[in-house]
Amino acid sequence: xxxxxxxxxxxxxxxxxxxxxxxxxxxxxxxxxxxxxxxxxxxxxxxxxxxxxxxxxxxxxxxxxxxxxxxxxxxxxxxxxxxxxxxxxxxxxxxxxxxxxxxxxxxxxxxxxxxxxxxxxxxxxxxxxxxxxxxxxxxxxxxxxxxxxxxxxxxxxxxxxxxxxxxxxxxxxxxxxxxxxxxxxxxxxxxxxxxxxxxxxxxxxxxxxxxxxxxxxxxxxxxxxxxxxxxxxxxxxxxxxxxxxxxxxxxxxxxxxxxxxxxxxxxxxxxxxxxxxxxxxxxxxxxxxxxxxxxxxxxxxxxxxxxxxxxxxxxxxxxxxxxxxxxxxxxxxxxxxxxxxxxxxxxxxxxxxxxxxxxxxxxxxxxxxxxxxxxxxxxxxxxxxxxxxxxxxxxxxxxxxxxxxxxxxxxxxxxxxxxxxxxxxxxxxxxxxxxxxxxxxxxxxxxxxxxxxxxxxxxxxxxxxxxxxxxxxxxxxxxxxxxxxxxxxxxxxxxxxxxxxxxxxxxxxxxxxxxxxxxxxxxxxxxxxxxxxxxxxxxxxxxxxxxxxxxxxxxxxxxxxxxxxxxxxxxxxxxxxxxxxxxxxxxxxxxxxxxxxxxxxxxxxxxxxxxxxxxxxxxxxxxxxxxxxxxxxxxxxxxxxxxxxxxxxxxxxxxxxxxxxxxxxxxxxxxxxxxxxxxxxxxxxxxxxxxxxxxxxxxxxxxxxxxxxxxxxxxxxxxxxxxxxxxxxxxxxxxxxxxxxxxxxxxxxxxxxxxxxxxxxxxxxxxxxxxxxxxxxxxxxxxxxxxxxxxxxxxxxxxxxxxxxxxxxxxxxxxxxxxxxxxxxxxxxxxxxxxxxxxxxxxxxxxxxxxxxxxxxxxxxxxxx
RNA sequence: GCCCAAGUGGCGGAAUGGUAGACGCAGCGGAUUCAAAAUCCGCCGGUGGUGACACCGUGCCGGUUCGAGUCCGGCCUUGGGUACCA
Numbered sequence: 001x002x003x004x005x006x007x008x009x010x011x012x013x014x015x016x017x018x019x020x021x022x023x024x025x026x027x028x029x030x031x032x033x034x035x036x037x038x039x040x041x042x043x044x045x046x047x048x049x050x051x052x053x054x055x056x057x058x059x060x061x062x063x064x065x066x067x068x069x070x071x072x073x074x075x076x077x078x079x080x081x082x083x084x085x086x087x088x089x090x091x092x093x094x095x096x097x098x099x100x101x102x103x104x105x106x107x108x109x110x111x112x113x114x115x116x117x118x119x120x121x122x123x124x125x126x127x128x129x130x131x132x133x134x135x136x137x138x139x140x141x142x143x144x145x146x147x148x149x150x151x152x153x154x155x156x157x158x159x160x161x162x163x164x165x166x167x168x169x170x171x172x173x174x175x176x177x178x179x180x181x182x183x184x185x186x187x188x189x190x191x192x193x194x195x196x197x198x199x200x201x202x203x204x205x206x207x208x209x210x211x212x213x214x215x216x217x218x219x220x221x222x223x224x225x226x227x228x229x230x231x232x233x234x235x236x237x238x239x240x241x242x243x244x245x246x247x248x249x250x251x252x253x254x255x256x257x258x259x260x261x262x263x264x265x266x267x268x269x270x271x272x273x274x275x276x277x278x279x280x281x282x283x284x285x286x287x288x289x290x291x292x293x294x295x296x297x298x299x300x301x302x303x304x305x306x307x308x309x310x311x312x313x314x315x316x317x318x319x320x321x322x323x324x325x326x327x328x329x330x331x332x333x334x335x336x337x338x339x340x341x342x343x344x345x346x347x348x349x350x351x352x353x354x355x356x357x358x359x360x361x362x363x364x365x366x367x368x369x370x371x372x373x374x375x376x377x378x379x380x381x382x383x384x385x386x387x388x389x390x391x392x393x394x395x396x397x398x399x400x401x402x403x404x405x406x407x408x409x410x411x412x413x414x415x416x417x418x419x420x421x422x423x424x425x426x427x428x429x430x431x432x433x434x435x436x437x438x439x440x441x442x443x444x445x446x447x448x449x450x451x452x453x454x455x456x457x458x459x460x461x462x463x464x465x466x467x468x469x470x471x472x473x474x475x476x477x478x479x480x481x482x483x484x485x486x487x488x489x490x491x492x493x494x495x496x497x498x499x500x501x502x503x504x505x506x507x508x509x510x511x512x513x514x515x516x517x518x519x520x521x522x523x524x525x526x527x528x529x530x531x532x533x534x535x536x537x538x539x540x541x542x543x544x545x546x547x548x549x550x551x552x553x554x555x556x557x558x559x560x561x562x563x564x565x566x567x568x569x570x571x572x573x574x575x576x577x578x579x580x581x582x583x584x585x586x587x588x589x590x591x592x593x594x595x596x597x598x599x600x601x602x603x604x605x606x607x608x609x610x611x612x613x614x615x616x617x618x619x620x621x622x623x624x625x626x627x628x629x630x631x632x633x634x635x636x637x638x639x640x641x642x643x644x645x646x647x648x649x650x651x652x653x654x655x656x657x658x659x660x661x662x663x664x665x666x667x668x669x670x671x672x673x674x675x676x677x678x679x680x681x682x683x684x685x686x687x688x689x690x691x692x693x694x695x696x697x698x699x700x701x702x703x704x705x706x707x708x709x710x711x712x713x714x715x716x717x718x719x720x721x722x723x724x725x726x727x728x729x730x731x732x733x734x735x736x737x738x739x740x741x742x743x744x745x746x747x748x749x750x751x752x753x754x755x756x757x758x759x760x761x762x763x764x765x766x767x768x769x770x771x772x773x774x775x776x777x778x779x780x781x782x783x784x785x786x787x788x789x790x791x792x793x794x795x796x797x798x799x800x801x802x803x804x805x806x807x808x809x810x811x812x813x814x815x816x817x818x819x820x821x822x823x824x825x826x827x828x829x830x831x832x833x834x835x836x837x838x839x840x841x842x843x844x845x846x847x848x849x850x851x852x853x854x855x856x857x858x859x860x861x862x863x864x865x
Numbered sequence: 866g867c868c869c870a871a872g873u874g875g876c877g878g879a880a881u882g883g884u885a886g887a888c889g890c891a892g893c894g895g896a897u898u899c900a901a902a903a904u905c906c907g908c909c910g911g912u913g914g915u916g917a918c919a920c921c922g923u924g925c926c927g928g929u930u931c932g933a934g935u936c937c938g939g940c941c942u943u944g945g946g947u948a949c950c951a
Contacts, residue, residue, distance in 0.1 A: 039951095042950090083949085083950065214869055222948090300866095428949095431949090504950090505948095542944095542945060543951080545945080580871095583944085665889075666878085668879095670870095671871075672944070673877080678891075679877075679889075682890060733877090734878095738888080741888065809883075809884040810884095813932085814932040819884070861883095862883080864932090
């Protein structure tokens with residue numbers, strides 16, 4: 001009797017798969033192709049248990065598709081540019097490139113023992129010049145195709161560190177390192193013109209039947225198509241050459257309730273007025289100190305500044321013009337009319353600054369005037385209106401909107417307009433560790449694209465003979481003369497290279513096409529990309545529901561326009577599955593904190609590792625100190641929260657199969673799962689049980705008689721059906737529960753050797769996508785032919801699934817009271833007779849007749865008394 | 866703030882509008898053992914009852930239905946996203 005020894009068998013079978021070349025993607029005209037892809041990881045340093053969950057899911061699909069006769073492409077790479085590498089270099093003096101590639105090496109080594117069915121020959125990292133050089137070629141093609149333009153945009157500016165900050169690096173309006181008040185600064189930046197495709201990106205969502213509805217809905221809302229009115233209010237007295245304020249509103253039905261005009265702090269009139277009014281300039285400066293995030297803007301206290309100017313209201317009188325901190329320059333026209341009666345934010349503002357509140361309609365049942373709660377006119381419900389410009393007295397909000405647009409168009413003061421919430425995608429980043437933008441700025445020729453022959457424009461590793469000093473804030477490319485100063489590609493005169501790099505979302509927006517021909521000397525090889533695209537199944541975290549997936553959808557379209565993808569790849573991901581995150585308890589101490597020299601550093605919360613925390617009778621403390629620790633509810637595992645769980649510990653203790661089985665069994669894959677250590681032990685026990693079962697069956701008398709062959713076979717075929725369905729529908733946890741149950745039945749079975757052998761080999765095959773090594777070993781021990789991983793997937797025999805009798809629960813008034821067993825095809829009236837003769841039913845009826853008798857054939861009976 | 870989800874025993878969770886709690890963990894009881902580990906068997910939502918059984922029970926309030934964890938309306942809590950974290 002041998003023992004289940006994962007370390008030995010896992011190494012053996014990984015070697016066998018590699019030698020068989022089982023996972024090297026090969027085009028095969030005799031098979032349908034299948035491309036399964038998990039979102040590639042950022043090389044943060046180590047794999048965590050969330051990665052294992054993600055890749056185990058993809059591996060189940062990939063192995064299942066191999067077993068069902070597909071030519072499978074299942075690649076892996078690294079999303080390798082990004083801020084953490086620069087932060088690491090800043091903190092510890094290394095180089096982002098060294099840090100990143102060292103992490104990749106570590107993570108590849110951590111990947112290998114998991115036994116994933118990956119084609120490593122196609123591996124690349126987005127920071128490989130071979131990859132980002134092709135990305136630069138794509139950029140040039142897209143620029144030429146008119147998909148990119150350049151204009152000013154606002155960034156977070158740290159005035160002490162003299163650098164641009166990411167939103168994440170702005171904590172309560174202050175720079176994360178310097179602690180200085182962050183300012184806004186306008187820089188000229190590159191944009192992908194994604195808004196040009198807003199309409200088609202929206203419409204195509206309808207065709208994505210195999211995407212989660214929630215993701216389609218989130219994207220729909222994000223794109224945010226609305227029809228509204230763009231209209232101009234003439235200035236009562238023109239000022240600084242501006243004679244009217246153009247506003248956009250999605251609720252023109254509330255025009256009659258307009259009580260003031262709100263200008264964005266970035267509006268041209270605001271800027272002109274601020275030059276002559278120091279108080280206004282101060283107000284605008286204050287607005288500039290707010291976080292740039294939408295969440296912060298929306299939640300910030302609403303503040304305004306009365307300009308003293310007015311516009312003429314086409315409905316009579318004038319409206320005051322205010323500068324308001326909540327009016328966005330990026331959406332609409334940067335100016336609004338405010339209707340306090342019917343918009344809560346406007347109402348709060350009006351109450352604060354004593355502006356009028358004017359009702360435009362009364363709901364049928366409620367004529368009370370607006371006091372503290374704004375009443376938003378319902379779009380689809382009829383209400384009575386007053387003062388509607390077009391004279392409407394009754395109708396829905398939608399009808400009033402259209403009537404007002406018609407009226408404004410007839411008056412010649414405005415027109416109906418479709419507006420999108422979606423903004424263009426700013427791709428410029430003032431950072432070193434990203435893909436250089438292949439542009440040269442020439443005094444004579446202006447903005448000049450690099451020649452394709454000069455690609456890739458590689459990042460300089462060092463500064464001449466000096467290492468680059470990453471501890472100096474700001475972009476080292478800016479202060480790198482030999483890299484920065486180059487001849488103009490057009491005229492040859494000395495010029496300056498663009499020192500901004502690309503947003504890392506660009507890198508991840510087309511990598512899935514590159515896997516089809518990772519070494520091609522063009523961005524894609526049309527033959528290969530035509531064969532393998534689309535991605536049949538894409539798997540990744542729900543946190544990417546909007547940005548990454550929307551950008552990728554845009555990029556696929558842009559690549560079609562530039563001839564790098566076939567038309568059929570406009571929607572690159574046929575099916576999407578968004579798995580939940582692995583969460584874990586986190587512990588923190590509120591700031592401020594001090595470095596070794598006692599200087600204050602981060603003002604924000606500091607997170608502790610679980611092993612730095614200890615529990616005492618009166619709460620949680622930092623180990624060995626008197627510092628109290630805040631225990632957070634389970635949250636997303638992330639390096640910054642120090643709550644990452646290392647899967648290698650489990651693998652070295654129990655083996656990869658146990659780790660895989662556990663992360664798949666513990667929770668439904670789309671839901672978040674909280675990491676707890678306890679389940680791993682149980683998973684391991686179960687695998688050992690299967691192993692022992694295999695041993696027991698192998699030792700049976702091959703010619704002996706048994707009992708219950710038929711019953712075991714029936715159970716086996718039901719299990720095949722249920723597990724197959726589970727795997728296809730991402731019900732991995734349910735499939736595993738079914739396998740537990742079948743294992744229980746098999747281990748108690750007294751069936752003949754022949755049937756038990758068939759059952760345990762089928763069990764191995766059904767487990768193989770989750771626990772491939774154990775499955776392979778069981779297969780081998782039972783004398784299976786070839787590799788289990790290459791064996792065809794078992795098929796459930798329909799004839800074995802049919803039951804002769806069914807159990808019908810009997811409900812009385814919707815509550816289960818009894819059950820009867822009847823032949824499967826018993827006619828309804830006979831079932832009714834049996835039910836009426838049932839003891840519990842007769843007791844409930846007490847001699848009377850049922851009010852109603854509902855028989856759902858094969859399912860349930862309900863007697864209403 | 867806004868958009869999108871989720872909420873079921875002590876815990877993870879199962880359940881095409883049709884027997885709520887499959888399967889697993891923990892716990893309890895038993896077998897085996899000199900003893901333990903390992904393994905195996907049984908019990909396991911709450912209240913009442915010896916029991917048959919009865920009543921209650923899927924975050925909260927209401928609705929639709931013969932029947933609601935599931936559908937609809939309104940809340941609460943937690944999580945994700947919120948455009949320079951990836």
